[in-house]
Amino acid sequence: MNTLMEPIKISDSEWEVMRVVWTKGKTDAKTINDLLSSSKGWKLATTKTLLGRLVKKDVLQTEQAGKKFVYSAKVTEEQTVRSATENIFSHICAKKVGSTIADMLEKAELTQEDIDSIEAILAEKVPVAEIACNCIPGQCICKEESNGGKAI
Template sequence: MRLSEAELEIMEQIWKLGRPVTAAELAGPLQQKGWKPTTLLTFLARMAAKGALKVEKRGKQNVYTACVSSEQYRAAEAQELLTKLYSGSVKSMVAALYDGKALSGDQLDELRDWLETR
């Protein structure tokens, strides 16, 4: 399941709240986006169709629950990126980050420490 940038922003809010939510509850935190209520509802419907959200009718409102955790989604996206750009090679990815000066010495030390504890 791939989420667009806007859909991911919505999921971030749902994960942050950590419980089933209504569109009205999401509208407040996403207010700065300038979306109309119908735009948010369209995104929620698309996300439900993709299997990212479960929708339950409660009275007159729909309640949305995340079907995947933040950790599960990030792990799947990381694996997709690794496969797509680096043919599944973690070494190639880290080398690209290192050669591109994207990793600091502190970050390399942190990575080394993390690997040693595994």
């Protein structure tokens, strides 16, 4: 698997295709389409278009097997999820990351194993005294509040 350092940015539909590829390991367009067409209403051409985009984005590789192409992932599901999470956090104030994680946990269904894993991570976490706002003035209220409520 590729160890990309660049952010992995894929659309919701591309996620659907990638989930099949991650599950199958190696697969062709028809197999992917057969699995997704009933729930997504896609035609084979749609699936092939999405596969082409994923190859262009360098997250899928392709090899020819007879008359068809076989696709396999160049990035892991874990890498892609981590990149998506980092992307979400890069779009919010650093001071809101903790409350965003708490909100995500509140909404998520978790097994006892999940909870134990999260608690173990939290037990090891060393809190910082303060988190600095990383926003441009006007993007959040932190800088507005620290300026006596006046816009900077």
